[in-house]
Amino acid sequence: MTKMVITMVQLEDYLIRLVAELPSRFDYVRKLRGRFILDELIERVNDYLEEGKTGTILLPGLRGTGKTTLLGQLYFYILSKTSEVVYIPVDELSLLGFNLYESIEKYIELFRPEKPIILLDEVHYDKKWELTLKVLHDRMRYLIIATGSSALRLRESPDLARRARHIDVKPLTFLEYHHLKGEKVKRIGLEALFEFNEDLLGKAIRKGLRYGEYERYLRLGSLPVALELSEREAYETIFMLVERIVYKDLKEVRNFDASTLDSAMKLLFVLANPKGERFSYERLSKTLGVSKSTVIELVRAFVRSGLLIEIPPVGSLTKKVRKSPKLKFLSPSMRASIVHKFESVDEAALLEDAVAFYLHSVGRLEYEPGKGGADFLLIRNGKRYVVEVGLGKDDSSQVKRSIKRLKAEKGIVIGKEFDVRDDILMIPWWGFLALI
Incomplete structure (x- = not known):
């Protein structure tokens, strides 16, 4: 029990620090142009903010295609519209030993967003990512946008595959x-x-x-x-x-x-x-x-x-x-x-x-x-x-x-x-x- 309390306190500290650091972490993307796919994602964000269209979007792609930069640019766009954006680097989360589902729950408990947009980078690093997204999707309360490797489709459950929309992040034309x-x-x-x-x-x-x-x-x-x-x-x-x-x-x-x-x-x-x-x-x-x-x-x-x-x-x-x-x-x-x-x-x-x-x-x-x-x-x-x-x-x-x-x-x-x-x-x- 003590170990669990300590872990949750550490998770709380990490999330608070993450939220404070994100603007400086992504400062490099401000000067970059966005990939063509960014316009499509911005349109999806606007549909959620204006009409409440929830959903789950998975962005699988080859290494080097700019998925993290894409999420960073999307993060700043969402901040220009609302403060209710949740960004979690799942590879970092996994390295620190935190669970994705518990992290999202703790974030919502801490900051109490009413209409959050959840951005998850490198989601495949969490062992139960597909179940987590399925559960969150079934609540139909959020817009979730998650990046992952090109092998992401192979590990997801058939249930999630039917629920999520896939947009491949391909090499540049x-x-x-x-x-x-x-x-x-x-x-x-x-x-x-x-x-x-x-x-x-x-x-x-x-x-x-x-x-x-x-x-x-x-x-x-x-x-x-x-x-x-x-x-x-x-x-x-x-x-x-x-x-x-x-x-x-x-x-x-x-x-x-x-x-x-x-x-x-x-x-x-x-x-x-x-x-x-x-x-x-x-x-x-x-x-x-x-x-x-x-x-x-x-x-x-x-x-x-x-x-x-x-x-x-x-x-x-x-x-x-x-x-x-x-x-x-x-x-x-x-x-x-x-x-x-x-x-x-x-x-x-x-x-x-x-x-x-x-x-x-x-x-x-x-x-x-x-x-x-x-x-x-x-x-x-x-x-x-x-x-x-x-x-x-x-x-x-x-x-x-x-x-x-x-x-x-x-x-x-x-x-x-x-x-x-x-x-x-x-x-x-x-x-x-x-x-x-």
Whole structure:
């Protein structure tokens, strides 16, 4: 009993100190521009303050995508409207040995907010976070916004998954990168690509030429953590993020032992090499000296943690099971930071990562196995688009053959030329990047 009283007193002291320190803790975000997603969250906050729309919003995302900064900016916006904002860094709470549910209860007891907005950073650090959010959600008295790792979805209960709204905090697009650097941008959108809208695509191409820095965006610009750093510092910082994903985040997906995590790091080195994308599980098993089943588990863990995008082969379910997937890095900068350790960075591979990142959220991506097969087949709104990517790919003949083989309606070549025909669009890669 005495121990419990002491713990609760310590928790009370911690929360009082936290509330006093928060403005100075987040002082650095005042000078930063907000990510595009901030506007969506501000709109949700306004709905709660003006109309009482309660709910739970989960913000899973890869390390380095700026989730803590996002919450800090949201914290200051809420303070401009009301003092009833609860911010708790759950990683810090866990380190101090405090329980998330008890901390929220104690905060409400101490400060007695009538209509609180609860901001929880790195919520996955609490062992019972999903139950805590479910209980709070069921009270229907709060707006809860919580960030966590990309593996957050995998640990939440089905009950919470049905209750919460998920908004992924993704790497930066080309335009968002320039927006955070202080430039005025206007998004044209990917719809112009699928509609073969020559006027809008022409604007994107001119915009891309004006902004420049395409190469730096591919190498370092997809993660906001690298914005203010030199190239050397940025590579080192991003590589450390990769190491933390391997040695910390993977444990949230599955409790791998130390030896297996070392193999996971070696696996990333293999996959980051452009020649490693068309792999077989058998060959990787021999290269890494681990079982095929372990390699498969590691690949799945990287996909679930948000580091990699898994693209299955075109064809029947049997072919999808028999053939290995193509793997792309969600953030091109993470591939660049790995490869940079040993050799020069292949920008063509980074461009394919960026294309996969842009397209995988707007449709289903597959690839065509075999020599001469299409880089991607995008299935979207009932239409099939063959997509070829490459800094030197300006020949449409391969796309024509893939359109016929795959029974696709249209083909898109992302290279260096600009040409719009009935069934084939050729667009310079900087213009493609400048769409969003």
